[in-house]
Amino acid sequence: MRVCNISSGSDGNITYIETQTTKILVDIGLSCKETEKRLNLLKVAPESVDAILISHEHSDHIKGLENFANKYKTKVFVHQDGYNPLCKKINKECKIIPYNNDFFINDVGIKSIAVPHDVNRCSAYSIIENEKKISIITDLGHTNNEILKNISGSALIFIEANHDIETLLANPNYPTSLKNRILSLRGHLSNKDSARAITELVKSGARQIVLSHLSSENNSPQLAFNYICGVLSDNGIIEGENVKIDVASTVPKAIFKL
Numbered sequence: 001m002r003v004c005n006i007s008s009g010s011d012g013n014i015t016y017i018e019t020q021t022t023k024i025l026v027d028i029g030l031s032c033k034e035t036e037k038r039l040n041l042l043k044v045a046p047e048s049v050d051a052i053l054i055s056h057e058h059s060d061h062i063k064g065l066e067n068f069a070n071k072y073k074t075k076v077f078v079h080q081d082g083y084n085p086l087c088k089k090i091n092k093e094c095k096i097i098p099y100n101n102d103f104f105i106n107d108v109g110i111k112s113i114a115v116p117h118d119v120n121r122c123s124a125y126s127i128i129e130n131e132k133k134i135s136i137i138t139d140l141g142h143t144n145n146e147i148l149k150n151i152s153g154s155a156l157i158f159i160e161a162n163h164d165i166e167t168l169l170a171n172p173n174y175p176t177s178l179k180n181r182i183l184s185l186r187g188h189l190s191n192k193d194s195a196r197a198i199t200e201l202v203k204s205g206a207r208q209i210v211l212s213h214l215s216s217e218n219n220s221p222q223l224a225f226n227y228i229c230g231v232l233s234d235n236g237i238i239e240g241e242n243v244k245i246d247v248a249s250t251v252p253k254a255i256f257k258l
């Protein structure tokens with residue numbers, strides 16, 4: 001399996017996953033043109049993408065969806081509970097992920113996992129090929145045991161580390177209502193909450209984590225990395241020894257091969 005974070009953060013989120021038989025995008029939060037450009041950098045022809053999995057209908061996850069999916073006739077998958085809100089925003093027929101949350105694209109197993117966010121349905125995804133599993137879990141206000149149990153056993157996990165709480169609270173450009181939304185149980189995962197979740201995930205075997213969906217105003221790669229590695233270290237987990245932590249870039253950089 002080959003996995004690349006094509007874009008991450010409030011400007012747009014896209015993750016590319018390639019198996020022997022199948023090419024998948026999780027979300028398409030950049031314009032169609034920019035997505036084409038970035039796929040080309042990876043030497044991936046846009047028309048060869050088999051499917052796009054949508055987490056939820058916020059624009060940083062679907063900006064290029066309508067144009068891309070209509071241009072290349074790409075199949076789009078969205079959970080049953082997110083179908084209507086998405087259809088109000090795009091003119092494209094979607095395939096519905098059923099309530100049992102598990103399905104296949106070719107021979108690749110997909111699991112949709114409900115996460116708490118301020119939409120009707122936000123899905124994290126686990127993607128499984130043979131014994132290999134990766135998970136993408138962003139846009140959630142908090143985690144719980146059920147969510148962590150669902151993504152445990154993943155060889156690679158992209159998890160949200162959206163903001164540093166103090167930086168967000170001190171940000172003069174954000175109105176109180178927006179701060180409250182971000183901090184709520186259905187908002188976004190702070191470095192603190194992300195660190196707590198990652199600690200549990202490492203204890204249950206996770207060895208490769210990518211901090212994702214960082215706010216450009218209320219966080220920085222260095223801040224998120226240092227804070228989270230500090231919490232891990234307090235729990236006896238050493239970055240580089242017990243787990244590898246990367247920070248997702250706003251442009252395609254690292255390609256993970258599993």
Ligand SMILES: [Zn+2]
Binds near residue numbers: 056058117139
């Ligand atoms: Zn969102």
Ligand SMILES: [Zn+2]
Binds near residue numbers: 139
């Ligand atoms: Zn988002």
